[in-house]
Amino acid sequence: MENQPEALVHGRVLVNGAEAKATLLADGRITWSGIGHRVLTIEKEVLGFAVEGSRIRLKAIVDGSSDGACCVGCKGRERGLARKDFVFEPLTEESREEWATKLREYVESLGRPKRLFVFLNPFGGKKSATRIYAEEVKPVLEDAGVQIHLEETRYQLHAKSVAKSMDLSLYDGIVCVSGDGILVEVVNGLLEREDWKTAIQIPIGMIPAGTGNGMVKSALDSVGEPCTPLNAIVAIIRGHKRKLDVATIMQKGTKFFSVLMLAWGLVADIDIESEKYRWMGSLRIDFYALQRIFHLRRYNGHVSFVPAPGYEEYGEPISYESVPGCDLNDTSEVAPHHGYQGPDIDLGKLKWKTISGPFVSIWLHNVPWGAEDTMAAPNAKFSDGYLDLIVMKDCPRVGLMSLMSELSNGGHVKSPYVTYLKVKALVLKPGPQTADSSKEGIIDSDGEVLARGAGTYRAGLKTPMSYDNLQITIDQGLATIFAPL
Numbered sequence: 001m002e003n004q005p006e007a008l009v010h011g012r013v014l015v016n017g018a019e020a021k022a023t024l025l026a027d028g029r030i031t032w033s034g035i036g037h038r039v040l041t042i043e044k045e046v047l048g049f050a051v052e053g054s055r056i057r058l059k060a061i062v063d064g065s066s067d068g069a070c071c072v073g074c075k076g077r078e079r080g081l082a083r084k085d086f087v088f089e090p091l092t093e094e095s096r097e098e099w100a101t102k103l104r105e106y107v108e109s110l111g112r113p114k115r116l117f118v119f120l121n122p123f124g125g126k127k128s129a130t131r132i133y134a135e136e137v138k139p140v141l142e143d144a145g146v147q148i149h150l151e152e153t154r155y156q157l158h159a160k161s162v163a164k165s166m167d168l169s170l171y172d173g174i175v176c177v178s179g180d181g182i183l184v185e186v187v188n189g190l191l192e193r194e195d196w197k198t199a200i201q202i203p204i205g206m207i208p209a210g211t212g213n214g215m216v217k218s219a220l221d222s223v224g225e226p227c228t229p230l231n232a233i234v235a236i237i238r239g240h241k242r243k244l245d246v247a248t249i250m251q252k253g254t255k256f257f258s259v260l261m262l263a264w265g266l267v268a269d270i271d272i273e274s275e276k277y278r279w280m281g282s283l284r285i286d287f288y289a290l291q292r293i294f295h296l297r298r299y300n301g302h303v304s305f306v307p308a309p310g311y312e313e314y315g316e317p318i319s320y321e322s323v324p325g326c327d328l329n330d331t332s333e334v335a336p337h338h339g340y341q342g343p344d345i346d347l348g349k350l351k352w353k354t355i356s357g358p359f360v361s362i363w364l365h366n367v368p369w370g371a372e373d374t375m376a377a378p379n380a381k382f383s384d385g386y387l388d389l390i391v392m393k394d395c396p397r398v399g400l401m402s403l404m405s406e407l408s409n410g411g412h413v414k415s416p417y418v419t420y421l422k423v424k425a426l427v428l429k430p431g432p433q434t435a436d437s438s439k440e441g442i443i444d445s446d447g448e449v450l451a452r453g454a455g456t457y458r459a460g461l462k463t464p465m466s467y468d469n470l471q472i473t474i475d476q477g478l479a480t481i482f483a484p485l
Contacts, residue, residue: 005029008102009427014089022088024102027339030058044104044485047144047237051100052091058086059143061234071319080398083143112239113172113203113482115147119159119186120180121210122152129209133177136229137207144237155180163189173203173482175236178261179210184446187246187479188257192339195483200246200340205236205482212447215481218367218382223484228373233379235484240307243383243477245366248342249445250473251465255342258477261370262472264297264430265361266292268390268444275478294398298358299441306350308386308422315353316408325354325469343392347425355391356418358434360400362471363390364426367412378410379422382483386422387477393417396480427471440467 010023013032020034020285040046040060047059062319064082085386089094092384115465122130133150149171153159163186176182184205190199206216207229217227219242247258263271274288304323307314320326326347341385365377365388377388395403395417404410413420430453433439440453451457453467 004033004252008106008181009095009098011095011438012091013099014087014091019131022395024099025104029139036047042103043238046107047140047234049100049103050145051096051099054096054105056088056090056096056099059142060084060086061230076153080226083140083232084296086484088140094420097323106156110239111238113146115149116141116173116175116205116236117149117166118170118175118177119152119162119182119183120152121159123144124181124210129177132207132209132229137177138209138231139232139239140230146237146321150177153178158187160189160192161330163191168199171202173205175205175207175233175482177209178214179208179447181208181210181447182213182320183215183344184257184259184448185461189258189336190479191257192245194338196340200479203241203482205232207232207236212371213370214374214376215367217372218380219370219481219483222382225484233485236482238485240483241480242483242485243308244385244479244481245383245385245474246366246478247366247387247472247474248340249450249465250342250469254465255447256450256464257340258366258445258472260366260377262428262445262450263362263363264301264428264441264443265359267298267361267363267440268341269297269338271444271447272442272449276457281300287343289404290401293404296360296397297441298360298394298434301357301359301362302353302429302431303359303362303389303391303426304429305389305423306347306351307353311413311421311423312351312353313446314419314421315355318352318354319399320348320350320352323354323427323470327426331469343473345425345473347471347473350425355393357391360392361390362392362428364388364423365390367476374407375410377420378413379420382479382481384422385474387426387472387474389419389421389423389426391419393419428470428472443467443470444476468472 006026008024008026013022015032018034022032024030030040032038045060047061050057054101061081062084064080120129120133160180167407170174174186177223193199195212208227216232220227220231249256249258270289270292272392277284302324308473368375368377380388403412403415439455442456443451450465451463451465451467
């Protein structure tokens with residue numbers, strides 16, 4: 001018979017008014033028996049507790065479909081989570097003090113965040129972030145006794161500016177109540193700091209409150225949990241972390257740090273050009289996708305890459321010196337600047353392959369989900385040191401419509417018209433449309449436009465980069481995110 005965990009404290013108490021025999025075990029389980037047998041696990045289900053006179057109020061998160069009678073292993077995977085209080089009233093003052101002391105010691109041993117800096121984007125997605133924070137996020141953080149500094153973003157790149165200058169020593173993590181855009185701004189701000197090596201180690205959490213929510217969807221889905229604000233904030237409170245690869249996109253010394261995706265061709269055109277139909281709400285993507293399929297564009301260009309082990313069969317061999325666009329590494333005339341410069345890697349010593357266009361779409365992904373309903377790269381990992389490359393050179397319209405319908409489950413990568421592989425580095429040389437050389441394309445990264453070519457939607461707007469050669473490299477596990485068990 002296995003040894004039972006040590007009892008840290010036990011005795012008779014009142015639980016929600018009913019007398020019971022209760023025990024706090026060394027493995028973090030709280031058990032009590034009276035009418036039936038009940039269990040709470042501190043690590044998974046107890047958010048925090050408060051001493052109220054002779055009572056101790058346990059603030060828990062439990063399976064929402066139950067009455068809390070048996071809470072072991074409740075993770076909200078199917079039926080959702082719900083907040084629930086359990087009021088313990090030890091029969092003596094000495095017992096109450098012992099319970100409070102042992103509970104506090106165990107909770108503190110878990111290393112949970114105590115102070116969080118929260119970015120809230122009130123303008124993103126359906127403009128629901130303010131309500132989500134007030135109704136679903138803040139109450140749970142208060143139950144857990146977390147100190148909160150709230151910052152509402154007021155303009156584009158506001159979060160980046162704050163992350164670049166804030167005193168990180170005051171906080172145990174940063175939380176983004178938004179879509180993926182604020183997360184990307186925070187990462188870019190941290191990596192532009194002089195102390196970027198320590199700054200990028202601060203864990204970042206995401207609450208789905210935007211249009212895409214691809215990163216938090218990827219994190220929660222990796223353990224089978226639904227993408228909800230409650231599941232997301234509980235994962236942050238529990239304090240578990242995982243590493244995240246960061247891609248450096250470079251063009252003549254200009255850098256952009258990406259954690260989600262890069263797109264050129266069909267996907268980027270749909271994502272960005274559909275903005276003209278924002279009045280349609282979420283239907284705008286499907287509506288505009290049909291337009292682009294029936295009036296399909298193909299783009300000239302090249303994509304050259306260093307394949308991951310096991311993917312060497314793809315593409316034609318090429319030396320790095322012959323890679324179209326490899327001259328973008330020449331930054332000799334660019335003034336030096338502070339911050340992260342990208343991974344220290346000698347690209348010339350790697351074995352390169354190339355694929356020439358025309359292309360319908362080039363899609364590069366760091367995590368599986370690009371949005372809550374788009375599993376772009378089903379084999380992507382958070383910190384494997386590779387990016388997942390999805391290439392489409394051609395596809396008949398009927399096949400393309402079928403392929404697009406498979407985006408919700410990742411089935412599109414099995415199409416004979418799709419090449420799907422992993423790469424360590426990549427150089428993109430974008431070209432014009434095959435049907436009209438005076439018209440170019442859009443390059444989109446993490447939902448933001450990096451470059452707009454000639455003749456594109458809103459081509460006159462300033463962008464961080466030009467419609468020209470881009471180099472993308474990956475740094476394994478550079479950033480840290482809060483993640484569920």
